[in-house]
Amino acid sequence: MKLMLPLLLAGMALTGCARTSGTEAVSVTAINYTDQELNGFLFEQPDDENKVAGGVPVRPFEGAGMMCCFSVPAKWRPAIKVKLTYDWWQGDDKPRKYETKEIELPPYPDGQAGMLWALFYSDGSVQVVSSNYAPGHAKWPGKIKGGPVPTLEYRRKMWQLDYDQAKDTASLFFRMATNPTEQDLRKSWDSRNRDDPRSTHVFNGPDDPKFIAWVKQDFLNVYQEQAVVLKNLEARKP
Numbered sequence: 001m002k003l004m005l006p007l008l009l010a011g012m013a014l015t016g017c018a019r020t021s022g023t024e025a026v027s028v029t030a031i032n033y034t035d036q037e038l039n040g041f042l043f044e045q046p047d048d049e050n051k052v053a054g055g056v057p058v059r060p061f062e063g064a065g066m067m068c069c070f071s072v073p074a075k076w077r078p079a080i081k082v083k084l085t086y087d088w089w090q091g092d093d094k095p096r097k098y099e100t101k102e103i104e105l106p107p108y109p110d111g112q113a114g115m116l117w118a119l120f121y122s123d124g125s126v127q128v129v130s131s132n133y134a135p136g137h138a139k140w141p142g143k144i145k146g147g148p149v150p151t152l153e154y155r156r157k158m159w160q161l162d163y164d165q166a167k168d169t170a171s172l173f174f175r176m177a178t179n180p181t182e183q184d185l186r187k188s189w190d191s192r193n194r195d196d197p198r199s200t201h202v203f204n205g206p207d208d209p210k211f212i213a214w215v216k217q218d219f220l221n222v223y224q225e226q227a228v229v230l231k232n233l234e235a236r237k238p
Helices: 152-178 182-195 211-235
Strands: 019-022 023-032 038-045 048-054 068-073 080-088 098-103 115-120 126-131
Touching: 023 038, 023 048, 038 068, 038 115, 048 068, 080 115, 080 126, 098 126, 152 211, 182 211
Parallel strands: 023 115
Antiparallel strands: 019 023, 023 068, 038 048, 038 080, 080 098, 115 126
């Protein structure tokens, strides 16, 4: 699984947005090291809830994109705190359950403020760092020295979802290729008339034997394509 652009910049400096007296306006992002989907995250200034940045969801074992901007002291000092609110996806039919933490920033690498990273770990802990270095760099201050790596269990779970979907699609088109129902033929006729009328002008309708033979072959072609997908998935099973 590939990480998004910010996580591919290991070893490169990540510049801030702007500087004002004593503070640095920096971009924000997040890394999800867990197998759960982060519904959203939001940085807030502890003393000003109107100053916020963030908000996007982050998939399991992935990183968020860069968002602008959030102010932090330009020079590190003890007891710099940021407020982080976030929640985990519980399902479309369940209410969101927000968690809020005030987290102290560890020393900035090289003493300079950089992008603000929210780091979510599989043990339930959360870290926030300000760094011009991305995961993989020797000076990266995160607890895990690199980007997220999907677990075998998670990779197998995602593989199974892909496999089941391909198998269901293959079964459906095999059935339609060998024994299409009137509804199958009517839907195919209607969709082709809507999307490409020229493809059906030589037929008399969905019950035309020539149309039925033609569309069955089309269904068979899709089935064969899905059979190849299944074979490739079986070869790549984690």
